Amino acid sequence: MKKMTWAGAAAALLLSACAQAPLGSAGASREFVSANEDSRVLFLVIHYTEESWDDSLRVLTHAEPPYGKVSAHYLVREEPAKVYQLVDENRRAWQAGTSYWQGTQNLNSASIGIEIVNPGDKDLKTGQRNGQYQPYAPAQVDAVVALVKDIVARHHIRPDRVIGHEDIAPDRRRDPGPAFPWHRLYEAGVIGWPDPAQVAQRQAGYAAALPDIAWAQQRLAHIGYIVPATGQLDEHTRNVISAFQMKYRNSNYDGQLDAETAALIDVAASEGGMLMKDGKPSVR
The missing domain is CATH 3.40.80.10 (Peptidoglycan recognition protein-like)
Incomplete structure (x- = not known):
């Protein structure tokens, strides 16, 4: 029997792997996979x-x-x-x-x-x-x-x-x-929550002097909402504030910028303000 060289064995293994590689769309081989990818779901x-x-x-x-x-x-x-x-x-x-x-x-x-x-x-x-x-x-x-x-x-x-x-x-x-x-x-560990200690600290300050609406619009936009910087508590801004309140303070979602709401918005928009259940900062 003729002995197979090392090079021949390697070639045979490669051919075998190619033959057995799973096929993707239109019969394309999927023997190579890129690491540069993630889910389309964001x-x-x-x-x-x-x-x-x-x-x-x-x-x-x-x-x-x-x-x-x-x-x-x-x-x-x-x-x-x-x-x-x-x-x-x-x-x-x-x-x-x-x-x-x-x-x-x-x-x-x-x-x-x-x-x-x-x-x-x-x-x-x-x-x-x-x-x-x-x-x-x-x-x-x-x-x-x-x-x-x-x-x-x-x-x-x-x-x-x-x-x-x-x-x-x-x-x-x-x-x-x-x-x-x-x-x-x-x-359950899937969303962050405004750090209660930071909220309490900032709420005391905002009880003495509330920030203006332009500030709230900027901070809410930083969180992710679409909020034009009108500087006015218009209907859209009230709707955005109400949506935020429904999530983090559902006892009162009137869309008004009170001290507690301002503190929650400020903490939610601040680096390290949102915490996961394990106490670590939420990934933004």
Whole structure:
């Protein structure tokens, strides 16, 4: 039998590896993989449906009238609490609409959307909003937290990019609203929270003298909101402040710049102000 040289053996192994390499699109070999890549998913957007379970499912899965062309990657039912995937994560769901966060516009192309079955402040019998936001079912919240943790871990989504629809479209959306327990996501280690010690310290100073609206607009823009520097507490600025309050101080979301709100905004916009559950600064 003829002995195979070292060079011949190496060549044979290479040919064998090539033959067995997995194939990608159009039969392209995937034997070489670049390290210079990351997920296309930069943001995770949380919504409520403002509908019952049946209507939520119809709206998010049908394209025919009278339903608009809207969708989400995931829908979380309230009773029984269950997660449904409606759109593959590799495809774009039509869930964010006209939107903005941290310099990115129209987030559909760079986000995953989670819709939670909850009426918000809508009376499902009359279709009118009454300002009374309905609580989320505990088991449903557990399912949402587990889903968010999984998505964030797989796509390496930064804590400051787990956001509500109200954050990215404050003039037209209020979801997931003040009843959504954002603090649970902080406790789960997926978002940061304003350091209470820093908030208390700055609140004392702002109680004596509030900063002006131009300051608040600048700080909110630094966090990620789209806020023109008008220097006026106009409707858009009130909506932005209210969206911020719904997340970090949901007991009062009137859109006014009081001392506590100013302290929360200042800490949230400051280096090292947002902390993770382990006490480390949140990654920005």
